[in-house]
Amino acid sequence: MVDAVDRFPFEAMASRCEIRLAAPNARTAEGLAQAAIAEVRRIERSYSRYRADSIVSRINAAAGRHRVECDDETWQLLAYADHLYGASGGLFDITSGVLRRAWDFRKPRVPGPDELAPLLALVDWAAVRREDGAVFLPRAGMEIDFGGFGKEYAADRACALLQQRGVRHGYVNLGGDMRFIGPQPDGRPWSIGIQDPRKPDGIAASIAVSQGALTTSGDYERCFDLDGKRYCHVLNPRTGMPVSHWRSVSVLAPLAALGGSVSTIAMLKEADALAFLEASGLAYFVIDSAGNAHHHSISGDYAS
Amino acid sequence: MTISKQTPQELAASLLAAALLLPGVQAHADEPPRNGSISLRYLDYADRQPGLDRIHAHSPSVSVTAPVAGDWSVEGTLTADDVSGASPRYHTAISGASHMEDERKAGDFAVTRYFRRGTLTAGAAYSTEHDYVSRALSLNGTLSSEDNNTTWAFGLAGSRDSINPVNNVVVDEHKRTVSVLAGVTRVLTPNDIAQLTLTRTNGSGYYNDPYKLFDNRPRSRRENTVLLRWNHYVDATGGTTRLGYRYYSDSFRIRAHTLSGEYVQPLANGWTIAPELRLYTQSAAWFYYDPVYDATLGAPFPPGFSNGADPNRLSSPDQRLSGFGAVTVGLKVAREIGKLWTVDVKVEEYEQRGSWRLFHDGSPGLAPLRARVLQVGLTRRW
Numbered sequence: 218m219v220d221a222v223d224r225f226p227f228e229a230m231a232s233r234c235e236i237r238l239a240a241p242n243a244r245t246a247e248g249l250a251q252a253a254i255a256e257v258r259r260i261e262r263s264y265s266r267y268r269a270d271s272i273v274s275r276i277n278a279a280a281g282r283h284r285v286e287c288d289d290e291t292w293q294l295l296a297y298a299d300h301l302y303g304a305s306g307g308l309f310d311i312t313s314g315v316l317r318r319a320w321d322f323r324k325p326r327v328p329g330p331d332e333l334a335p336l337l338a339l340v341d342w343a344a345v346r347r348e349d350g351a352v353f354l355p356r357a358g359m360e361i362d363f364g365g366f367g368k369e370y371a372a373d374r375a376c377a378l379l380q381q382r383g384v385r386h387g388y389v390n391l392g393g394d395m396r397f398i399g400p401q402p403d404g405r406p407w408s409i410g411i412q413d414p415r416k417p418d419g420i421a422a423s424i425a426v427s428q429g430a431l432t433t434s435g436d437y438e439r440c441f442d443l444d445g446k447r448y449c450h451v452l453n454p455r456t457g458m459p460v461s462h463w464r465s466v467s468v469l470a471p472l473a474a475l476g477g478s479v480s481t482i483a484m485l486k487e488a489d490a491l492a493f494l495e496a497s498g499l500a501y502f503v504i505d506s507a508g509n510a511h512h513h514s515i516s517g518d519y520a521s
Numbered sequence: 522m523t524i525s526k527q528t529p530q531e532l533a534a535s536l537l538a539a540a541l542l543l544p545g546v547q548a549h550a551d552e553p554p555r556n557g558s559i560s561l562r563y564l565d566y567a568d569r570q571p572g573l574d575r576i577h578a579h580s581p582s583v584s585v586t587a588p589v590a591g592d593w594s595v596e597g598t599l600t601a602d603d604v605s606g607a608s609p610r611y612h613t614a615i616s617g618a619s620h621m622e623d624e625r626k627a628g629d630f631a632v633t634r635y636f637r638r639g640t641l642t643a644g645a646a647y648s649t650e651h652d653y654v655s656r657a658l659s660l661n662g663t664l665s666s667e668d669n670n671t672t673w674a675f676g677l678a679g680s681r682d683s684i685n686p687v688n689n690v691v692v693d694e695h696k697r698t699v700s701v702l703a704g705v706t707r708v709l710t711p712n713d714i715a716q717l718t719l720t721r722t723n724g725s726g727y728y729n730d731p732y733k734l735f736d737n738r739p740r741s742r743r744e745n746t747v748l749l750r751w752n753h754y755v756d757a758t759g760g761t762t763r764l765g766y767r768y769y770s771d772s773f774r775i776r777a778h779t780l781s782g783e784y785v786q787p788l789a790n791g792w793t794i795a796p797e798l799r800l801y802t803q804s805a806a807w808f809y810y811d812p813v814y815d816a817t818l819g820a821p822f823p824p825g826f827s828n829g830a831d832p833n834r835l836s837s838p839d840q841r842l843s844g845f846g847a848v849t850v851g852l853k854v855a856r857e858i859g860k861l862w863t864v865d866v867k868v869e870e871y872e873q874r875g876s877w878r879l880f881h882d883g884s885p886g887l888a889p890l891r892a893r894v895l896q897v898g899l900t901r902r903w
Contacts, residue, residue, distance in 0.1 A: 241670070245710050252711065293544050300539035304532060373546035382711040385668035472547070475540035498533030 222387065222402065225250035229257050230368050232392025238379060239386035239402045249382055253375040253389065260371040263290075264363045266314070273362060281357030287350055294363055294370070295347060301365070301478050302342045305493075308485040309478060310342045312354070313454040314362040320459075322450055325441040333457035340454045369432055369477030372396040376473075393433055396473040400427035412437075414464035414504055421465070422502055422510065430473035434480040435465035447506075451484045462487035462506060469500040560584045560900040568871075568892035580625075597630040625650045631659075639664040652731075655682045661702070669708075674718070676702035686731035696726035704748075712754040720746040729837075736837045738808065744771040760786040769803075773842065776880065777803035791857035797869075799849035802879040806842040808835040840887055846877025851894075861902050869894040 223246040225236045236253055240246035265271045269278075276285045287295065301309040315336050319328035339359045346353045354361065363370070368391045375389045376396040388397040388407060400406050406427035413419035414437045424431070436449035436459070448459045466483040470476030479497050483490040491511060494501045502512040541547065566578040584598035627648035634641045639662060646657040659678035665671065677700070684694040704718035721744070728738040750765045767779040783797040848871070855865035871892040 241709075248711055290544050293542060297539055297543055300535070304536055304539075370543060370546065373543070377545055377547055383668065383670045383708045385670075470540075471537065472540045472543075474543055474546060475536060478540075479536065493532075496532045497536060 223247075223250070225254070227254050229254070230261050230371070230391060232368065234392060235390045236375070236379075237387045237390075238384050238398065240384065249379055249384060252382070253379050256375050256378050257371045257389075257391065260367065260374065264294075264367050266360070266362050266364075276352055276354065277360045280354035280359040284346070284351040284353035287352055292347075292350060294367075295352060295361075297366070297474070297478075298361075298363070299342070299347075301482065305482040305485065307343070308454065309365060309482050310340055310454040311361045311363065311365060312342050312345065312359055313340045313452060314364065315339045315358065315360050316452045316454075316457050319457065320448075320450070320452065322439040322441055322448070325443045325448075327443065327448065328457075337455070337457050340457075365481050366474050366478045368392060369394045369396075369430070369473035372430070372473040394430070394473055394477055395426075395432070396430040397426055397428055411467050411502060412465070415508070421504060422512075424469075424502070426469065429469060429471045430476045431467065431469055432473055432476035432480050433465055433467040434477075434484045436461070436484075437464070451481065453485060460484050460487055463490060464504045464506060464508065466490065466494075467502040468494070468497075475499075558585070558900055558902045560898055562896060562898040565895045566892065568890060570888045570890055593635070594633045595631070596633070598628065600627045601625070638667070638669075652686050653682065653684055655680060657681075671708070672706040674702065674704040674706070676700070678702070682726075684727055684731065688731060690731045691727065691729075694727035696724060696728065698722050698724035712756065714752045716748075716750040718746075718748040718750075720744075720748070722746075730839055733837070733839060736839060737833060737835055738806075738837055739773065739835060742772055744769070758786060760784055773806035773808070775803055775806050775842065777801065778880070793853075793855045793857075795853040795855075797849070797851040797853070799851075800846070801849075802846040802877065803844060804878070804880060805844040806837065808837055809842040809844075810836055810838060811843070840890070843875060843887060844878045845873050845875045845887070846879060847871060847873040848877070863898075863900040863902075865896075865898045865900075867894070867896040867898075 222237055222239045223243060227234050234257070236250045238246055238249060240249055262268060263271055264273050266273055266277070268274060272285075272287065272291050279285050298311045316333070319332045319336055339356055341359070344355050345361070346355065372389045372391045372394055373396050376398050379387065379389070379398055385399045386402045387399065388395050393412065395409065397407065406425035408423055409426050409431055410420035411422045411424065411433060412435065413421040414435050434451065436447055436451065439450040441448055447461065451460045452458065453460055463484055466480040468476040468480040468483070470479060476499065479494070479499055483494050483501070483503065486493045490503065494503070495513065500513055502510065504510050560583070562582045562584070564578075564580045564582070566576070568576055580600055582598055582600040585596065587595055625648060627646070629644060629646035631642050631644035642661045644659040644661070646655075648655045657678060657680035659676065661674065661676040664673045679700070680698045682696040684696065685692060700720060700722040702718065702720045704716060706714060706716040708714055723741075723743050725741045728740065728742060730736045747768045748765065750763065753762045755762065761784070763783040763785070765779070765781040769775070769777040779799065779801045781797070781799040783795055785793060785795040787793050849869055851867060851869035853865060853867040855863060857863050871894070873890040875887040
């Protein structure tokens with residue numbers, strides 16, 4: 218029996234999201250999708266910078282004052298962030314969100330060095346202390362956020378929840394970061410387009426995926442153009458300036474949390490991105506600032 | 522963490538390993554046990570009829586589950602029952618129960634091999650009392666659909682029992698059975714799982730109770746069982762209801778219905794509480810005779826005995842072959858202590874009455890039978 222595939226669009230984490238899954242009937246599909254959406258919203262609530270009661274807000278509010286006890290899940294996310302900091306040579310830094318205070322991408326204005334310098338002094342993951350299940354940001358004004366892989370982590374959790382409840386066909390798409398539960402009910406892989414970074418309605422490439430995750434980082438989400446130059450929201454934590462080497466980086470990985478962090482690190486690595494992507498062992502598709510594509514074994518499943 | 526220089530291979534492996542440490546990002550299917558466990562159980566069983574404390578049994582048991590080499594696991598249980606008490610009255614109308622003492626030792630052992638979409642289990646069991654030895658072999662398998670929503674089960678089992686009663690009514694008698702089982706389990710919704718299992722058993726040999734007079738049963742028995750089960754997860758409470766219905770029929774013409782319900786409620790601090798209720802009713806075997814005796818000879822001779830009825834005709838006064846109904850009420854309380862220990866206590870009360878049968882004719886004159894089971898268990902995982 219081939220089950221119908223139902224679509225459940227929703228808004229979460231300031232993105233357009235969708236769950237597609239195959240279930241024996243519409244009521245079952247609805248129940249499954251609602252459970253997965255509830256899990257995405259739980260993570261959004263727990264780690265939102267905008268909610269005063271979230272663990273992230275409590276950690277940030279205690280910066281320079283006292284340590285904050287963490288639950289197991291938060292502790293693991295911090296451990297993963299620490300690993301990414303090391304693996305990226307310090308470029309992936311979850312304390313770099315403070316730079317947003319200088320950058321407002323709704324207005325085409327480049328902040329001056331005097332604006333960035335005091336913020337850059339607060340970007341310092343290496344100074345963050347984690348011990349005995351508690352975390353402490355040593356300087357007042359320091360902030361952490363899980364924006365670099367929180368959405369991807371939520372996609373992984375939602376997907377695992379659906380798999381545990383018996384779903385075998387479908388995927389979870391959170392704002393373009395996707396984790397696949399399995400192929401279409403007839404066994405064919407899903408055909409997924411990769412957004413053209415310069416044409417909102419265009420597709421730069423199309424790939425077939427049925428397992429794992431496909432994630433993309435680009436310079437086209439929050440950005441502005443000024444004097445012929447693109448300024449995007451991916452900021453180098455040392456200079457405070459947007460990266461400019463790549464228009465977009467897409468990665469196929471076993472987990473969305475892995476793919477999302479590797480694609481972001483590749484954006485931050487700029488000229489060294491291809492070497493880093495090769496070393497990551499993952500399949501990738503990148504478009505450089507001139508619009509040329511580079512890729513490595515991007516067709517088919519990551520597993521094949 | 523300090524910034525490190527890694528080779529490409531190290532980087533790829535370390536990134537994946539770090540991402541896999543994130544909690545809950547991967548689903549795990551039916552997997553071989555990663556951890557072993559050892560359980561100690563102590564069961565105390567006592568039953569009674571009005572004016573008679575019948576059997577009191579204590580049985581400690583040890584069971585072990587251990588993962589072996591990835592896709593394999595082995596399980597085994599050793600039980601020693603120590604039984605003392607009066608043997609069952611063959612008719613409750615008769616007084617003067619004889620005393621019996623017995624010791625039963627039993628062991629079973631099973632090996633399971635896990636495959637991507639199924640399992641295969643081979644098992645063996647052995648039990649011995651001083652007059653009865655039972656050996657059994659079984660082979661069971663499961664196969665799951667690609668979407669894992671449907672699981673089929675199949676099984677084949679055989680047993681061979683040797684019977685050497687102390688009264689030498691018979692010597693070196695045997696009973697053999699062969700069973701086949703087929704079943705299907707289906708995930709209906711995220712909260713509901715249903716299961717249907719059909720079992721057929723063909724047996725031949727000595728079915729009599731050697732300690733009962735005029736117990737002469739057919740030498741073959743064919744038994745059919747249909748079992749329907751439905752587990753439902755209740756979102757509002759986080760508990761699970763387990764409902765079951767079983768229909769049994771055999772060539773002795775016993776027809777039985779069992780309706781069972783259990784509700785498992787997890788509570789704070791590792792506690793679980795599970796009340797259960799089981800309703801049972803059966804009709805009498807066609808050769809069962811009620812506690813009505815021959816008009817001339819009296820007890821324990823069955824009616825018609827003095828008029829030259831064939832003394833070898835099929836007949837049995839065994840209360841278990843009469844028509845009756847029974848109710849079991851139970852409560853199990855378990856507590857997880859840390860991640861490694863579980864303690865559980867279970868109390869069950871059972872009452873059986875001829876007048877409680879819901880279908881067919883029964884034996885309303887038989888005295889009720891009550892039993893109490895108390896079980897205490899301790900499990901340690903590693």
